Amino acid sequence: MWSAYLILMGLLILLTLLPKIQNQHWIFRVPEFGKIQITYFIVITFFLGFFTQPSEGFWYYQGILLILFVHHGAILVKYTPLYRVKKHHQRNQSSQKLHFVSANVYQFNTEYNRFIRLIEKCKPEMFLTMESNSDWEKALRVLENDYPYSHKITLENTYGMHFYSKIQIKNAITHYFVADDIPSIEIHLETEDGFSFVFFGVHPPPPSPTEEQTSKERDGDLLSIAKRVKDIHKPVMVVGDFNNVAWSKSSILFRKTSLLIDPRIGRAFVSTFHAKYQLLRFPIDLMFHSEDIFIKKLTTLENFGSDHLPVYCEFFIDHHNEEQEERIEVANSEEKAEAEKMIQEGKMEDGERDAIVTEG
Structure with a gap:
């Protein structure tokens, strides 16, 4: 012993x-x-x-x-809730409550109907899928009457991404910041009550013995997005499978570079992977948001057959509430230089990925 x-x-x-x-x-x-x-x-x-x-x-x-x-x-x-942060109440000049679901569906998961029923049950104004390929795109067509706006990147390399929305999409951009097979999406939306905001969907590759040997592409991709976000003068949220945890150095650098807020602070871990093993579950499906977006609820939803649990968020936009400004941390000159270095290293890294990935 x-x-x-x-x-x-x-x-x-x-x-x-x-x-x-x-x-x-x-x-x-x-x-x-x-x-x-x-x-x-x-x-x-x-x-x-x-x-x-x-x-x-x-x-x-x-x-x-x-x-x-x-x-x-x-x-x-x-x-955790033990760390006290100020709670914010919705006011008259804010937007209506909005909701989204973000889910890494696992490309080889064929339980399409379970995910479709989940969306029909939650009725979010928008949802994002990652690892969604042509089979998933076909399966999700039944939802297109309810979600008339979409942006689709159909790939078979486990990095496909689909965004569906009831809210009008004003502009949609696909970025390939560090590699031509790793997309990120930038969606500009406008609600019926006149609130514009930008939704970023991300899914960089993980460092692991079975995938990328280093975190260079992941970190370079995320910090490229952070720089892009900083130049956007609208409410912004960045959502997806970050293949990273909120307390890592690169996540903190992402937060400081982008001037965004981590809603997990003072709330909960919101662990998502692996969906089947609760004791070995990590919070790697993250989100960050600008100071004029206020999170009312952030939680995981039921398993639908994927290796990730989906994330559900309820939020509103308020341009006139400055109470979250104090939560923004700014990168110093040394951190900015480190971010630039990591971006360049990510672009130089040659990830060896197959264009078509098969299970096993």
């Missing part, structure tokens, strides 16, 4: 230290995803220590575990 205790503690220290090393290889970036699980295991290991036959240095080791817990807890508490 003592040996198991020492092995667990050594592993937890390693998983804590690896992300501190500023290397974009997946070995250093993947442990960021499991910070919630790592924190749970720190607590379990701490209490496990009392059931061992302690040897010399026992309280020293327990002290290390307490330090690890405080380190992770200080970061994670910001993404």
